[in-house]
Amino acid sequence: MTVARDAAPLREPGDPMTGPDPVAPAIWEEVELTEEDQELRKKLIRVWGDGPGLWGWIRSTSHASIGKRYVVTAFIFFLLGGLEAGMMRLQLSRPENSFLGPDRYNQIFTMHGTTMMFLFAVPVMVAMGLYLVPLMVGAREVAFSRLNAYGYWVYLIGGLFIYTQFFLNTGPDTGWFAYVPLSGPEFSPGKRVDTWAQMITFTEIAALAGATEIVITAFKHRAPGMSLNRIPLFVWAMITTSFMIIFAMPAVATGSQFLAADRLIDTHFFNHAEGGDALLWQHLFWFFGHPEVYIIFMPALGIISSIVPTFTRRPIFGYPVMVMALITTGFMSFGLWVHHMFATPIPQLGQSFFTAASTMIAIPTGVQIFCWIATIWAGRPRFATPLLFVLGFFFTFIIGGLSGVMIASVAFDQQAHDTYFIVAHLHYVLLGGAVMPLFGGFYYWFPKFTGRLMNERMGKWNFWLFFIGVNVTFFPMHILGLEGMTRRIYTYLPETGWGPLNALVSGGAVLIVASVALFIFNFFRSLRHGAVAGDNPWGADTLEWATASPPEPYVFLYPPVVQSRNPLWTEGRERPVFTGLRTDIRDTLVTTTLDATPDYRQNSPNPTAWPFIAALATGVMFISAIFTAWGLVVGSVLLFFPLVKWGWPDRHDQSVRYSGRGEIVEK
């Protein structure tokens, strides 16, 4: 059964989201558990639950626990990055200010960019994926849940490491893309850049681990019936993003190892005197760095595609085109990296090619925007906070996209390069394109994460303060850039005339701070006092809303069966499920990649502390490696035992034993 594209809106005005609902349809009803179901529930909680206390917390491999702590950790880094931005805005609010000196300022802008890109934006999107993808595809757990735990711990250690170094005045100070030769051994002695390079390694490992799990969960753990053309768009966005991570991150991981080697063991990758090449660094960095922008942005597109149908009460317009647009964007994002290097001597043919490619990538994004507008147009929009953030995205992101098309042109880029025009552009795209949808996503899925709704009134204030704040902060930066104000200067003279606009920009930043503070207040207040949500408070269509809020450890009592692209809107009064998974071990269902027909049962591993211990060993390896290359050897030895223990079968946990040639004994 599929929903026709022009199906009538599923809800009449006056639904529970705007007031009492006269005819509550089946969508809002929760499943009533029979006695048999209750028995099963008790058994499954025993099998799937995390152990108690701190030890249970460390051992946990549950995607929901790890996903939540991943999101919270990334958000704390967002606040730290925001604090750094606030300090920069304070310093620049008037000419010849002396709040920060040049050295401190260098560290702070580097930490701001590094934190926001590597410790907040990518991890938070991966984290949302790790939490939501299994729920949306109807799986009990991600594939390779122990790898998931390892990825989180490695990320946390990397983040703590760079911040410890920062507080010890060894924070990196060469910008978030650490261009050589400035970041090389000659111009940046000491350990500051090494800290940066090694933090990259930590976060890349974490991102690659997350990406692998997301792809395989989405390919192999889908609910029966969820063929490729029924996968929720958020999941498609995460699949594409994960593949981009897999193909982009190795470039920067290798590049940062080259940089570390140049600094530690006198290699000459980037040393011109010995035949090395500074532009090699730029190529390696931006071959990752440009897809990176889309790695941050594409999950946000997925979030929007989840919010829009729910709040307009109609299936998304143009689903196949949306999927094609996501995949096209993923491919094209690998053909743009040189537009970051227009100010370097690259061949003219290259300039033309990358200009054309950079302009062209606006097409698939434009297609998606038109599809969303069509969905809203044909639906019955209800302007709750999540949808407001989506509308804010349209406005802000389109401005950022247009300035992007401008700087795709080499002639213009050479004027604007390294000025505040670029700062304005990238913040419009990232705040508008990723952070606004992310906030919308927080409001949207908060009830799923916690079981309670966030306060709507504060949410609206949150949105408007953020929306106005972002535009007041970043729009004037375009003008400052055109007036010649360059990036990364810690102060400027009154004669430049940049004072008033900078004061305005800093004033805008205050609004953003107020908005985020309000969000945090709303978050904590709603955790305790928010309205109880129930399974599906928004009347949404995807499978995550078929679970309890917050989901039980086993997530789905039975593997759900999907019969349309909008399963919860079409299921009626009976929820189709498959039975027969084992109840004494962590049994999960694996389906075929294309059509999602049930294929085999996979035993998901029990919780264990070995991924945590392996992450600690990884930490020792990389951190000691900034002092001596022997650190890698010592670290590998330390890593050996936990890795073996991680995969070694647990004698208490033998689900399927081998008992001689060809015989299988199930315990």
Added chain:
Amino acid sequence: MKRYKAVGDVSELPSVVFGKRAITWWGTLMFMFIEGMTVAVCAASYLYIRKNFHDWPPPPTPLPSLLIPTIGVITMLVSIVVMRRVQKAAEALDKPAVTTGLVVMALLGMALVALRFFDFRSLNTHWDTDAYGSTAWASVAFHSTLLFFEAIETTVFAVLALVGPWEMKHFSDAEDNAMYWYFMCGIWIPVYVLLFILPRWL
């Protein structure tokens, strides 16, 4: 209120499968993408640096030696044939043959690690000589991490087969391990050609 309605039962489905049906096969494939990409980045850096030199290898660095690396490549090709037999045995759930095969493979892996030590010497340059030396060493070094970890993994599997609690799923894991072994050997061949043979003409 809604109810659950059972529309099918999965209790008869197998719990161990082989090849691309298995999630471990997909996991292995993803790691092959990641590591293949990294090898490609190393090779691209090597070629990118080429334009900064008039002669390749830059004098006075001599051409890389061929003998040991070629022995290494031949050993790899032999190991692929042996690994193929291990894979077949795993698919047939033939535990004794898998055990013997894994022990042989572990020994071959150690031999390859030992040969790799001499591969570095055969480059006839050092990582800190010039950018040629740096990129050539990096390419061999990165592949060595793959070789090293695959040799260790195979050894651990061999030990598991000898002493450990061998479960059904380990047949499937042994099969995926074979796939990774082919990848590890297969991707070395272009690196070998690039680093040891092509400098004669580049």
